[in-house]
Amino acid sequence: MRAVADDLVLVTGAAGFIGSHLVARLLADGHRVVAVDDLSTGRLDNLAPARAQAGEGRLQFDHLDVTSDAFDGLVGRMRPAAIVHLAAQVDVRTSVERPLEDARHNILGTLQVLEAARRHGVRRVVYAASIAGYGDPPADRIPLTEDVTTPPISPYGASKRAGGDYVLAYGATHGVEGVVLTLANVYGPHQSTAGEGGVVAIFTGRMLAGAPCTVFGDGEQTRDFVFVDDVVDAFARAVRVPEAAGERLLVGTGVATTVTALFGHVAAATDYPHAPIVAPERPGEVRHSVVDPSRARSVLGWAPWTDVPAGVAATVAWAARAGDR
Ligand SMILES: NC(=O)c1ccc[n+]([C@@H]2O[C@H](COP(=O)([O-])OP(=O)(O)OC[C@H]3O[C@@H](n4cnc5c(N)ncnc54)[C@H](O)[C@@H]3O)[C@@H](O)[C@H]2O)c1
Numbered sequence: 001m002r003a004v005a006d007d008l009v010l011v012t013g014a015a016g017f018i019g020s021h022l023v024a025r026l027l028a029d030g031h032r033v034v035a036v037d038d039l040s041t042g043r044l045d046n047l048a049p050a051r052a053q054a055g056e057g058r059l060q061f062d063h064l065d066v067t068s069d070a071f072d073g074l075v076g077r078m079r080p081a082a083i084v085h086l087a088a089q090v091d092v093r094t095s096v097e098r099p100l101e102d103a104r105h106n107i108l109g110t111l112q113v114l115e116a117a118r119r120h121g122v123r124r125v126v127y128a129a130s131i132a133g134y135g136d137p138p139a140d141r142i143p144l145t146e147d148v149t150t151p152p153i154s155p156y157g158a159s160k161r162a163g164g165d166y167v168l169a170y171g172a173t174h175g176v177e178g179v180v181l182t183l184a185n186v187y188g189p190h191q192s193t194a195g196e197g198g199v200v201a202i203f204t205g206r207m208l209a210g211a212p213c214t215v216f217g218d219g220e221q222t223r224d225f226v227f228v229d230d231v232v233d234a235f236a237r238a239v240r241v242p243e244a245a246g247e248r249l250l251v252g253t254g255v256a257t258t259v260t261a262l263f264g265h266v267a268a269a270t271d272y273p274h275a276p277i278v279a280p281e282r283p284g285e286v287r288h289s290v291v292d293p294s295r296a297r298s299v300l301g302w303a304p305w306t307d308v309p310a311g312v313a314a315t316v317a318w319a320a321r322a323g324d325r
Pocket of ligand 1: 013067
């Protein structure tokens with residue numbers, strides 16, 4: 001068997017929001033990158049900055065579904081040292097309406113990635129899990145820590161949780177080192193208005209267009225908004241820090257921001273003059289959500305840099321430029 005390529009990282013979901021930033025970061029760190037995406041929600045133009053920055057032969061893109069046999073063939077040909085598995089169906093509503101489709105991407109897809117890793121000697125698989133996997137924990141368990149065991153309340157939460165469990169199980173059973181990063185509400189450039197945690201993208205798009213913006217409920221529900229560049233830094237560390245193997249780590253800021261406060265930050269950055277439209281609270285929505293990132297800090301030496309006003313300003317600046325094109 002040909003040796004594993006030490007500097008090569010394969011990223012699934014690479015043309016998506018987080019994946020496209022991660023590819024750029026891994027290239028900047030000196031890795032060669034194989035970027036895989038089925039382009040179901042991802043966009044090739046998200047990878048344009050990474051492509052422009054990559055030297056000759058350092059970035060390749062493969063338009064593939066991770067559940068296909070072709071994916072296994074690719075891993076066998078390229079022999080990456082690590083896979084960062086971000087490819088997923090990320091829409092909670094889709095998971096409720098079509099749970100089998102959700103499971104095909106999120107559970108079977110993760111298993112296919114792990115099987116390919118096992119067969120072809122990939123040393124490490126880093127997986128993006130979601131706080132949706134922790135359901136709606138009681139108030140006394142917030143901020144959320146890794147030991148919370150409350151069950152998921154959506155098929156998406158269940159499929160993402162299961163994916164992380166499989167990743168750690170492959171470490172125990174087959175020696176494929178697994179790292180599970182459980183992400184809070186990620187936001188930043190390249191995020192689409194659909195899917196999970198898209199409220200920053202939605203407010204930004206609507207406020208830049210001068211369109212009405214809706215806040216559901218009293219606006220006092222809280223979220224832990226973490227900027228994509230900080231999340232990508234956690235992934236870059238998870239690829240290389242030896243002690244991260246076998247860990248499940250929460251990645252967020254530890255700061256709770258109300259939806260009303262977020263509305264204010266986006267309004268300030270876009271000069272939006274209107275008040276929000278207030279609509280009834282949506283059923284099934286978690287009231288408070290914030291994570292304790294202490295473990296990620298100690299295991300990865302990681303800390304978020306970007307507060308919400310700065311991250312929102314960067315997101316608005318990108319969206320305004322993207323809108324001009
Ligand atoms: N954005 C967040 O706030 C957040 C929070 C928690 C967890 N996550 C997780 O982070 C990861 C990335 O999320 P994102 O926000 O960048 O979403 P995204 O939709 O922008 O990216 C997912 C990418 O995966 C691709 N994809 C989906 N199914 C595929 C398949 N079967 N084969 C190949 N490619 C496939 C899509 O085309 C897309 O480009 C996901 O695993 C998601 O569950 C995101």
